[in-house]
Amino acid sequence: MRTIINKPEVLAPAGTLEKLKVAINYGADAVYIGGDAYGLRTRAGNFSFDQMREGVAFAKAHNAKVYVAANIVAHEGDVQGAGKFFRTLRDIGISAVIVSDPSLIEIAITEAPGLPVHLSTQASATNYETLNFWQNEGLERVVLAREVGIEEIKEMRRHTNVQIEAFIHGAMCIGYSGRCVLSNHMSMRDANRGGCAQNCRWKYDLFEMPTMGEKQTETDPKTPFTMSAVDMAMIEHIPDLVEAGVNSFKIEGRMKSIHYVSTVANVYRRAVDSYCADPDHYVLNQDWVDELWKVAQREMSTGFYYGTPTQDDELFGKRRKRPQYTFVGQVLDYDAKRQVAMVQQRNNFGVGDKVEFYGPHFTHHEEVIQQLWDKDNDILRRAPDAMMVYQVPVDIPVKAGDMLRKERAK
Known part of the structure; x- marks a missing residue:
């Protein structure tokens, strides 16, 4: 071995x-x-x-x-x-x-x-x-x-x-x-001194040279070009x-x-x-x-x-694959007696959503949100407010530092 x-x-x-x-x-x-x-x-x-x-x-x-x-x-x-x-x-x-x-x-x-x-x-x-x-x-x-x-x-x-x-x-x-001067030229921000504007990720159209007149007809306006x-x-x-x-x-x-x-x-x-x-x-x-x-x-x-x-x-044309999940919260604490997680919201989620909890050491499990309360125990349907703390009942124990995400609608 x-x-x-x-x-x-x-x-x-x-x-x-x-x-x-x-x-x-x-x-x-x-x-x-x-x-x-x-x-x-x-x-x-x-x-x-x-x-x-x-x-x-x-x-x-x-x-x-x-x-x-x-x-x-x-x-x-x-x-x-x-x-x-x-x-x-x-x-x-x-x-x-x-x-x-x-x-x-x-x-x-x-x-x-x-x-x-x-x-x-x-x-x-x-x-x-x-x-x-x-x-x-x-x-x-x-x-x-x-x-x-x-x-x-x-x-x-x-x-x-x-x-x-x-x-x-x-x-x-x-x-x-990383040595690029596009940002310097187009944005007056020096990429090599900490100011990169990521100009290469901007969306561009293609033009005929040398007149820079009409756009090339082959360019699909729905899929602009990037560098x-x-x-x-x-x-x-x-x-x-x-x-x-x-x-x-x-x-x-x-x-x-x-x-x-x-x-x-x-x-x-x-x-x-x-x-x-x-x-x-x-x-x-x-x-x-x-x-x-x-x-x-x-x-x-x-x-x-x-x-x-x-x-x-290179990034141009239609996306071949899209991100699948949205990050919705982080566990701040877990009450084992009540089986309730205190979650700090990072994106909108609520009752009926299937979320995935994951943590260090590659731990994962999925649950459907059945109930939701704020810190004052008021019943809610959604958690729309960024960075606010909510109570979420869970079937499987979680730990402080675990994260929640949910699959994006297709």
Whole structure:
């Protein structure tokens, strides 16, 4: 029987403190977050230093790690204060900082000794010579460009012992490793300094060149063109990733919901554990694939891992598959004596709806809502008010942190 010596880390996104705790509760070994400066997600719920301290304390209590993304492409004046920023991260207990700009890497290494540095995917590392270069500069891990294939990773592993982190699930960028200037040109927002407007996902019409006159007649006005890629999902290829030598499985999505974070972390935790426990008898569970489709917002593919993507990996034309479920609530508490769950509402649900409860360790069960009360025990038919707390009788015990979702009407 083969034994997996280096079990890969499941690394989840955490755009807020709530998402950090959810990701770790649902199986993430580590999370990556953003601070108030130097990151590429200015619209995410970035962390203050006090929130980082709370997040690090929670992570350590659950034997997990917290990384901070500081991966902007720095212009003149952007690095001011970076030394103090990195020293503060080190003193808070952040496990590593993820950086792409050489000036910020140098500042982190020289002015915050003891703070591990990981190379961001924005730096477009695509060969082992590059990995060895950054290891010689003092970096312990490289996050590969998303344009790298499985065979290339194997070649890297044969020639380097630096830690390899690779994206295995989530959105793909139309720009090379995220380096895009569409947002700069069209929205006056610098994508490489945290302001991406996701212009590639806008809907476009096609026009004749060079006059830019009438639209092409072949374009269906009901299916406008985008320049966007479908999402990545490597759930069906866990053995290939492990055997290629990937040390950390990175999930994209710091701006996604707790429904997304909990579901995706739960699935990859289950798959990684199953494979590493017995690689000789590992079998893909179709339930894992089906589970991911409950939160998918776009079609999914394997990106560049097995060759250059084709037109089937682009988002245009009619959707081939749609999201199946809506996230409706989170369990805050459970009264075992009364068999009643206290649920914080996230989307409309009510009496007669069939909902699915799911929790960490891939627990699932379905129930039909028979009764519903507010906190004052007033009887309700619907729970329409976002973030309000309702009482829901349940037949099967649930736990605080479990989630509820319901299937969308077809």
